[in-house]
Amino acid sequence: MSLWKRMRTCVHYAVRSPGSIRLIFTCSKVSSKFSLEEPVFTNFDVNKVIGSYARNVTTKTSSFNFHDLIQFGRPPISNEALILNARTIREIILTSLSRRTLALRNLPYIMMLNPNISQIYNKYLLSVNMVYDSGAKLETKEDNDRFVQALQIVVETHTNAIPTLAKGFAESQTYISGDATNSFLDAHLHDRIGTRLLSKHHVALTKQSSPSATPDPRFIGLVDTQLSPAALCREIAGFLSDVCDLQYGMRPSMAIDVGEDVTVAYIPEHLEYILTELLKNSFRATIEHFLKMTPASQYRSKHGMPTGTVPHPVVVTIVRTANGVVIRLRDRGGGIEEENLRRIWGYSESTFEEEERDGFKTLNTPPPSITGTGGSAMGGLGYGLPLSRAYAEYFGGSIDLETCFGWGTDVYVNIKTPQAI
Amino acid sequence: MRSRSTLLYDQCRTCRCLPLSPYRARRPRSFAHRHGRTSVGERFNSSDMPPSTVSSRHFYQNETLLDYAARSAKPVSLRQLAFFGLKLTNEKIIQSANFVRQELPTRMAHRIHDMQSLPYSVVRNNHISSVYELYYHSFNTIRRFPVIKTLEDNGLFCDVLRELLTHHTAVIPHLVMGVIECSDLIDSKRMDRFMESMLRSRISRRVLTEQHIALTDAFLKDPTFQPSEQVGQVFFQCSAADVVRQCDALARSLTRSSYEDIPIPELVFEGDVSTKFAYVASHLRYIVGEILRNTFEASLERYQAIRILPAPVLVTISDAPQHVIFRFSDQAGGIPPEIIPYLWSFVKGPRSMIRHHNFEQVPALEAIVEELEASVGHATGQKKPISSLASLTTRSPTLRLGMGLPMSKIYAEFWGGKVAVKSIDGFGCDVFLHISKLGNESRFVQENNI
Numbered sequence: 001m002s003l004w005k006r007m008r009t010c011v012h013y014a015v016r017s018p019g020s021i022r023l024i025f026t027c028s029k030v031s032s033k034f035s036l037e038e039p040v041f042t043n044f045d046v047n048k049v050i051g052s053y054a055r056n057v058t059t060k061t062s063s064f065n066f067h068d069l070i071q072f073g074r075p076p077i078s079n080e081a082l083i084l085n086a087r088t089i090r091e092i093i094l095t096s097l098s099r100r101t102l103a104l105r106n107l108p109y110i111m112m113l114n115p116n117i118s119q120i121y122n123k124y125l126l127s128v129n130m131v132y133d134s135g136a137k138l139e140t141k142e143d144n145d146r147f148v149q150a151l152q153i154v155v156e157t158h159t160n161a162i163p164t165l166a167k168g169f170a171e172s173q174t175y176i177s178g179d180a181t182n183s184f185l186d187a188h189l190h191d192r193i194g195t196r197l198l199s200k201h202h203v204a205l206t207k208q209s210s211p212s213a214t215p216d217p218r219f220i221g222l223v224d225t226q227l228s229p230a231a232l233c234r235e236i237a238g239f240l241s242d243v244c245d246l247q248y249g250m251r252p253s254m255a256i257d258v259g260e261d262v263t264v265a266y267i268p269e270h271l272e273y274i275l276t277e278l279l280k281n282s283f284r285a286t287i288e289h290f291l292k293m294t295p296a297s298q299y300r301s302k303h304g305m306p307t308g309t310v311p312h313p314v315v316v317t318i319v320r321t322a323n324g325v326v327i328r329l330r331d332r333g334g335g336i337e338e339e340n341l342r343r344i345w346g347y348s349e350s351t352f353e354e355e356e357r358d359g360f361k362t363l364n365t366p367p368p369s370i371t372g373t374g375g376s377a378m379g380g381l382g383y384g385l386p387l388s389r390a391y392a393e394y395f396g397g398s399i400d401l402e403t404c405f406g407w408g409t410d411v412y413v414n415i416k417t418p419q420a421i
Numbered sequence: 422m423r424s425r426s427t428l429l430y431d432q433c434r435t436c437r438c439l440p441l442s443p444y445r446a447r448r449p450r451s452f453a454h455r456h457g458r459t460s461v462g463e464r465f466n467s468s469d470m471p472p473s474t475v476s477s478r479h480f481y482q483n484e485t486l487l488d489y490a491a492r493s494a495k496p497v498s499l500r501q502l503a504f505f506g507l508k509l510t511n512e513k514i515i516q517s518a519n520f521v522r523q524e525l526p527t528r529m530a531h532r533i534h535d536m537q538s539l540p541y542s543v544v545r546n547n548h549i550s551s552v553y554e555l556y557y558h559s560f561n562t563i564r565r566f567p568v569i570k571t572l573e574d575n576g577l578f579c580d581v582l583r584e585l586l587t588h589h590t591a592v593i594p595h596l597v598m599g600v601i602e603c604s605d606l607i608d609s610k611r612m613d614r615f616m617e618s619m620l621r622s623r624i625s626r627r628v629l630t631e632q633h634i635a636l637t638d639a640f641l642k643d644p645t646f647q648p649s650e651q652v653g654q655v656f657f658q659c660s661a662a663d664v665v666r667q668c669d670a671l672a673r674s675l676t677r678s679s680y681e682d683i684p685i686p687e688l689v690f691e692g693d694v695s696t697k698f699a700y701v702a703s704h705l706r707y708i709v710g711e712i713l714r715n716t717f718e719a720s721l722e723r724y725q726a727i728r729i730l731p732a733p734v735l736v737t738i739s740d741a742p743q744h745v746i747f748r749f750s751d752q753a754g755g756i757p758p759e760i761i762p763y764l765w766s767f768v769k770g771p772r773s774m775i776r777h778h779n780f781e782q783v784p785a786l787e788a789i790v791e792e793l794e795a796s797v798g799h800a801t802g803q804k805k806p807i808s809s810l811a812s813l814t815t816r817s818p819t820l821r822l823g824m825g826l827p828m829s830k831i832y833a834e835f836w837g838g839k840v841a842v843k844s845i846d847g848f849g850c851d852v853f854l855h856i857s858k859l860g861n862e863s864r865f866v867q868e869n870n871i
Contacts, residue, residue, distance in 0.1 A: 258848070319847055319848040320847070326845045326846070326848070328851075335741070338743075400843060402851065402853050404692075404737060404739040404741075404746040404748055405739065405741040405742075405744070405746065406693070406739040406746070407748075412845070
């Protein structure tokens with residue numbers, strides 16, 4: 001039985017019976033056949049691992065900055081460097097995963113019986129096992145390859161975790177306060193961003209350093225050193241326009257007034273997620289405001305054909321600053337009401353209609369690249385803004401919002417990236 | 422313009438003593454006069470504090486002040502302040518007069534008490550101590566005024582109020598100078614809080630006073646008068662775009678007079694340009710003036726560095742249910758990141774900057790005060806008090822106080838609005854100004870504005 005099939009059996013077993021003890025026994029069967037020389041992990045040991053890593057509160061083992069991602073220079077990277085990197089990130093990832101597991105264990109008991117949440121919890125236990133196991137010995141290239149394989153599986157397992165988690169929390173609203181939800185999810189998503197970034201980056205570095213890879217000076221792991229926010233915006237706007245066309249029968253537009261030629265070194269997936277969410281909000285607001293304020297006769301002729309009147313474009317301004325880039329999105333979407341302003345940064349606070357609460361399924365078109373965030377619906381999840389902010393703030397940036405109710409909203413995305421690589 | 426020495430001989434109407442010119446604090450002791458009483462303080466050789474508040478008697482008499490400070494000021498709703506839709510009668514005027522008679526000393530007592538708690542090193546500063554003395558004198562004056570029972574009493578009371586308004590005209594520049602000079606004597610957050618509470622309290626007291634005087638005048642002129650938004654020249658019907666254009670014209674002419682051949686960006690309007698709303702005209706002019714001044718100043722600096730014609734400033738006006746929202750969007754280069762943490766503080770960043778401001782700005786501010794005092798002297802007979810805010814609004818662009826934003830914030834937030842600044846470093850700034858529409862009968866109560 002292949003490794004992946006074993007993992008899947010494990011997960012299914014866990015879903016059917018949410019008791020953690022049975023899961024660990026199953027795991028131990030899997031891991032003893034999977035790992036080459038390592039001892040069998042019993043229930044007690046896994047907890048010890050989690051406990052000891054979660055107690056790691058030194059900054060050395062629990063955080064990293066942008067420079068750490070590019071510290072080895074452009075690929076191909078030497079095996080020694082890769083192994084060193086593997087060892088470092090294993091510590092960081094295990095610390096993160098352990099903390100997440102403990103935080104999940106701190107949730108009210110009843111919530112853990114929700115199948116969505118318990119599914120996530122079991123995935124975390126598995127991930128801890130896999131990362132610990134596969135990286136226990138990291139000395140040769142083969143060790144690294146094995147570790148990389150495990151990382152890929154872990155990343156794949158958690159890919160669609162957010163909608164599942166969101167559903168679980170939405171269903172458990174009576175058991176946990178809004179504030180507790182927000183603080184849990186803030187920490188959870190922050191750690192999640194970090195672990196996924198490190199894992200995927202290491203996998204990418206390894207791939208780019210393998211002898212069969214063609215060297216491309218543009219990419220260092222996941223980092224694109226010549227990322228053009230303007231090009232990204234255009235790509236996203238095109239895709240979102242199609243979605244709008246399907247849903248509303250009209251296409252909003254985006255115009256870049258300043259900063260066409262700006263390039264930065266950043267992680268394209270992150271910026272793509274942020275811009276997608278923000279443009280999605282802007283486009284939706286623009287169209288709905290336009291439909292509200294403009295009588296149908298002005299934008300549709302007698303025969304139902306579109307006339308010249310279209311919604312105002314969303315204006316994007318891109319400016320390279322001393323330590324990063326600022327992207328301003330200015331729309332004419334009617335602004336945000338005072339009462340809503342307080343809630344937009346919380347989780348599960350979507351202004352999408354109640355009937356469309358299954359926004360998880362709405363217009364499930366895949367995003368332009370495989371970001372793995374599970375389909376860009378035109379709203380409903382309520383996680384877009386806080387998650388975008390988590391991405392922006394990960395390396396010290398920010399997202400700010402100012403609204404002129406009755407007119408439109410300005411969003412300022414501040415991304416911190418190094419000057420030159 | 423009268424010289425400083427002639428001011429010495431004008432008499433204070435309330436008690437016929439010498440005037441409360443703040444400059445008295447700096448004159449030689451022999452000219453000092455304390456309402457016909459001598460005290461231990463007279464023999465106080467150090468030129469630290471002005472005589473009337475330095476005596477030990479002042480310490481022991483503080484009981485009265487503490488009694489007033491212990492009371493809480495009655496929160497005044499906007500309806501009460503503007504007396505919307507009420508029919509005026511004798512009784513209502515007298516009621517209003519007595520309300521003001523009680524509220525003013527209470528609110529002043531809070532501020533005096535605040536000042537008493539400040540470190541000695543701060544209050545011994547000339548400017549702060551003159552404000553302290555002024556407040557204490559005013560507190561006593563109003564406190565001692567007997568209960569108002571007739572319209573004649575009210576007439577006398579209004580005279581006293583007018584006197585008070587004119588005496589307090591120059592308080593803001595004095596506070597500003599004091600803050601600059603004392604910026605390294607006290608924790609900056611504490612100083613910010615002090616300034617904020619002083620200014621907020623001042624706004625509320627002045628509006629209360631001006632409103633009562635205006636109601637009295639209107640009632641005496643025509644007893645069947647129905648109060649409306651126009652009452653008291655306090656709440657004006659403003660046209661949003663017109664106000665901005667007027668402030669723009671003023672700021673532009675001031676800037677041109679100092680920097681002759683440097684291009685100033687034009688304003689381009691969009692949005693609900695014809696919006697009208699009721700507001701305190703002088704406040705709005707000051708705030709918009711400050712915002713435009715900042716933009717022009719930044720534009721000028723940018724032009725001097727890179728000789729490119731400045732892009733026009735986009736002014737967006739939006740008519741929301743409770744607010745009118747202005748957005749000023751410029752491309753004047755943005756705010757340097759080091760300054761951003763200190764944007765809303767009265768006490769600016771690193772010490773070197775403060776000392777620099779200190780010596781550069783104080784002489785110019787003194788000129789404003791002198792002018793104000795001179796105009797006070799001329800205008801004592803008139804009914805309309807002069808506003809120190811207006812004098813700040815028309816100051817020269819070379820006088821950079823570094824307080825435009827924090828002051829604007831206080832004035833905007835007093836009525837439930839807000840000011841926000843978003844800067845894009847190297848590109849430009851967006852300033853968002855939310856102004857509450859005071860014409861509606863908003864239910865909000867200025868509980869914190871005491």
